[in-house]
Amino acid sequence: MAEKLGEYRRKRRPGRTPEPIPEREGTAGSDDLFVIQEHHASSLHWDVRLERDGVLVSWAVPKGLPMSPDLERLAVHTEDHPMDYLTFEGEIPAGEYGGGTMTIWDTGRYETLHFNEHKVEIVFHGKRARGKYLFLNVKKDGNDRGWLLKRLDPADPGRAELPSFLAPMLSKPGRLPSTGEDAEWAYEFDWSGRRTLIRVTGGRITAYDDSGDDVTGLYPEFRGLGEQLGATETFLDGEIVVFDGGKPSAEGLGHRARATKNSAKRLTSRFPAFYLVNDLLHLDGRSCLGTPYVERRDLLDGLGLAGPHWQVPRYYLGDGGAVARAAREHGLAGIVAKRAGSAYHPGRRTGEWLSITGTFVQQVVLGGWRPGGGSRAGTFSSLLLGVPHEDGLRYIGNVGVGFAGDELEELSRRLFRLERKTSPFRSVPDKQARDARWSRPTIVGEVVFGGWTDGGCLRNPRWRGLLPDVTADEVELDG
Template structure:
């Protein structure tokens, strides 16, 4: 680890940096603890002078320079300190600058590798609030998770014929609100299909962000309300029109469920050009299951059987998606077909 830090200094040309206001310690160990519930946060701890100097970071340690995050100074802990939080990352660090107002370090962990600064806010009212910034460029291939992408629509059409049935995956067509969910720093932001933010309308979904933790994702799905095990259009209309306190009041009478059907970005990488079957495998691997969200099954092949099951459950139809199709935001095409009952003949 020491050799890696020496190589980092050589590459960065640290001899050109101005000297710190007072000599900085060589460094030591660092650890980041992750706490996902009830409010996700991460505790960054740097070993120094016999203690772990600590900050809590509500929205995760940034991975790119543009992702400036709040960090709140908290109590120091002994070097052997552990708690009930998960160790999200650990390794060695080198201190390049350290005083009561600014700390600059190079982290060499399993996940975090690079130069970071912690700067105390100048505002006297800031108290223990600091600003945490990554100073190095993001890792190669890093792509900031988009705020919003228009959902890809399905084009009305008939059931694919038997000869090409295996080229398709089939899902139930849920009568819901198409919703894009952006998950960053353990928090969610929900957008309707026009791009309007609707997060406050669906407070039940906040736990999904905590479940993903520091993973970042852009998800596509449907918000549905059920009553007696069947979709409830009236309940959905009421929830779609409610906001803030009214939404919180309705969540027990008309709870919403987010049915996640696709993942468009994951861990700072775009998946738009990946084939549908690969995106679905990644989505299934996220383990998204909670009291108000789940990943409904996608069935490769046997579209006629899926259509019959949809009809038996009182749904309007199914969606067929080519297994090798990319995700084209906002663009209807023949890769996704909206098949309504009564229109299930071969193409």
């Protein structure tokens, strides 16, 4: 035993490392225990250890166990470890051999089919490690440290292989959904970044731009994302953003996008890049493409992704008007609306995702209407809109478009019941007041519009819907 653990002892200093350094030799057991440890050392790898003749025969596997028989992985044979290592987890101090964090990825029993210095064939019976595997000593140049690790049996039933590439789903330009549809939509901020999909396997990332080009080398600061995910196999969708003063910088992003692999490292300090993740397309043998958007986001949140150069910005279910206002207040280009139940369609542009830019949103109080004619006879042609002011409503314009279905009739009935003889506005232009009918200012709605006129009125307003949970005295002028 002393000879078997000799190299292990020589590489470790008692009192400097929390690793077990047993004084006594171990005794042979049943030769059927294993442990796989995720080791965040100078380079992420997984240590596979098999009980054999009183020690743990060990290999370092840089990319972890292959889950498919189509994959082969390098396995570096390392020194035998003591049996106490079966339960070891901890932080090995920097400067010590193997310095870094070590956690147990899986542990359990294995079955031996063949075991010698050239070939090890076993069956794992763990929680995560399951199946038949072959360790094969390739012995190059007399070096017996180089082995290959391969899965021999088929992948687990129902397991979906991690795609080599997925094209991003695209949005269509569109309008902000109505308030009546709000609950069916989720909203994200548009960060004006470069659309980038990241494939993660074996703790390593591959980043693809929206054309499918490999841009991994242009963003060295994202390497830690793969290490944080460890053995998790996943495909992420997001955008790369460079910030300046807390706002997206097109100039900074341009510098990073035009960089070479050599210049990218120099630019990381001047124009640091951030990966904002907003979707999950694949997770540990499961395709998420058909999973509804909000469920994909729940899975994404469950990964706990947060790092110095990556994060998962929150999304907002409903309340698109507030999200659009917040985007404008923070100087963002706009928002993206996604149907809460939408699947992910790689490479397709679909109306289930809407890109909404240049949109102002304003809550309004209805103070009257102009009677309708023709197809709108018996209802209204437009609504007179205002916001509360200390001596009455301040008039900010009329809206006559954007009403869906039976909304015209329903609004008309409500307004007619609230009709009064005098105007609730401080003043209204003569052209609008000439045939106007007035109502008590209690109904609150929301409009989208293209900006403000020099006279302080809404430019090209469009009705979005009623806001039944907002009272008139809560309405304020935005912008």
